Amino acid sequence: MLKYLLLALLAERARHGYELKTAFEELLGGTWPLNIGQIYTTLARLEQDGLVEVRLVPQELLPDRKVHALTETGTKELERWLTEDADVQVRLRDDFYLKILAQSAAGVGDPIALIWGQREAFFRALADLAGQRSSDTTRPATALLLDAAILRVEADLKWLDLAEQQLKPRP
Amino acid sequence: MLKYLLLALLAERARHGYELKTAFEELLGGTWPLNIGQIYTTLARLEQDGLVEVRLVPQELLPDRKVHALTETGTKELERWLTEDADVQVRLRDDFYLKILAQSAAGVGDPIALIWGQREAFFRALADLAGQRSSDTTRPATALLLDAAILRVEADLKWLDLAEQQLKPRP
DNA sequence: GGTGCCATGTAACGCGTTACATGATTAT
DNA sequence: ATAATCATGTAACGCGTTACATGGCACC
Numbered sequence: 001m002l003k004y005l006l007l008a009l010l011a012e013r014a015r016h017g018y019e020l021k022t023a024f025e026e027l028l029g030g031t032w033p034l035n036i037g038q039i040y041t042t043l044a045r046l047e048q049d050g051l052v053e054v055r056l057v058p059q060e061l062l063p064d065r066k067v068h069a070l071t072e073t074g075t076k077e078l079e080r081w082l083t084e085d086a087d088v089q090v091r092l093r094d095d096f097y098l099k100i101l102a103q104s105a106a107g108v109g110d111p112i113a114l115i116w117g118q119r120e121a122f123f124r125a126l127a128d129l130a131g132q133r134s135s136d137t138t139r140p141a142t143a144l145l146l147d148a149a150i151l152r153v154e155a156d157l158k159w160l161d162l163a164e165q166q167l168k169p170r171p
Numbered sequence: 172m173l174k175y176l177l178l179a180l181l182a183e184r185a186r187h188g189y190e191l192k193t194a195f196e197e198l199l200g201g202t203w204p205l206n207i208g209q210i211y212t213t214l215a216r217l218e219q220d221g222l223v224e225v226r227l228v229p230q231e232l233l234p235d236r237k238v239h240a241l242t243e244t245g246t247k248e249l250e251r252w253l254t255e256d257a258d259v260q261v262r263l264r265d266d267f268y269l270k271i272l273a274q275s276a277a278g279v280g281d282p283i284a285l286i287w288g289q290r291e292a293f294f295r296a297l298a299d300l301a302g303q304r305s306s307d308t309t310r311p312a313t314a315l316l317l318d319a320a321i322l323r324v325e326a327d328l329k330w331l332d333l334a335e336q337q338l339k340p341r342p
Numbered sequence: 343g344g345t346g347c348c349a350t351g352t353a354a355c356g357c358g359t360t361a362c363a364t365g366a367t368t369a370t
Numbered sequence: 371a372t373a374a375t376c377a378t379g380t381a382a383c384g385c386g387t388t389a390c391a392t393g394g395c396a397c398c
Contacts, residue, residue, distance in 0.1 A: 173357080189375095
């Protein structure tokens with residue numbers, strides 16, 4: 001997954017690891033907190049697989065930059081992935097879904113408390129997302145991604161209402 | 172993640188591996204396709220960590236059943252997880268979000284084609300989910316989970332409309 | 343003098359995925 | 371016959387997470 005995003009960023013232009021990190025964060029709008037280490041390990045794998053080439057660019061005083069660029073096979077692999085149909089599987093592995101489920105299975109805990117905590121957290125998340133979305137430094141693709149995030153959180157909020165209704169003990 | 176669901180199922184009652192598998196699938200309503208092997212490895216870890224105890228139940232002809240039950244620490248750990256606030260992080264690591272994003276970064280591929288393929292797939296998924304949801308063998312908690320899945324797919328469909336609007340070349 | 347940014351990585355771990363292996367019973 | 375179900379696992383891989391390590395520069 002990450003691998004393809006890196007390839008896409010390298011398709012834009014050749015970059016070194018650290019540059020990829022900033023570009024990645026900007027593109028993803030912070031929805032994917034990423035440790036820099038992973039970029040280097042992923043790049044190493046990509047180089048090993050021949051999808052990426054490295055050119056050393058010496059610098060004064062600072063360590064050499066390793067500038068990565070797509071190879072021909074790398075370009076093809078990216079293109080293949082981009083045009084291939086995405087596989088649709090609805091994965092609901094979020095903590096709170098599973099907790100509600102687990103509570104009902106185990107017969108332990110208070111779902112209503114969980115729901116309220118979650119609702120609050122979602123509203124905060126929504127505010128954050130909206131703020132970031134309206135910033136004029138976010139690029140269009142990122143704004144679109146943030147829209148997706150907002151729609152999802154709204155759907156999750158709707159679900160919380162439903163869950164509360166269903167799980168509330170009735171008189 | 173899986174670990175806690177297994178604990179929850181074991182809180183309901185003690186079970187052996189294979190039984191956990193069927194219970195898991197029933198509870199998750201098929202939204203989490205799971206290889207049986209992973210259950211055994213996870214159980215082994217849980218046993219090693221002292222959250223679960225194993226009792227051997229000999230059978231005639233068939234291999235012995237290893238019936239797993241929660242230990243006291245296991246019960247406590249489950250309870251801790253269940254009452255703890257779920258961490259809210261909106262993760263959008265679905266293939267199609269990332270593909271749209273990657274296409275825009277790389278300047279390669281046709282987003283509109285991607286969107287149409289995706290929309291079709293989502294409608295199919297929606298029909299599947301609705302069918303399963305209305306089956307009378309699904310238990311209430313599972314039905315609730317399926318509702319979540321449906322709301323999510325609907326949100327994703329909304330997003331596809333938005334994305335199409337945004338990405339369509341304008342005259 | 344300390345914090346943060348630039349720039350590079352390594353190591354260990356968790357955990358999901360895929361594939362393979364075994365062997366008996368029951369249903370078609 | 372053979373496919374599915376019951377019941378157990380092992381092995382290898384991918385890849386995300388966390389933490390640790392190094393070292394100079396610029397800014398307050």
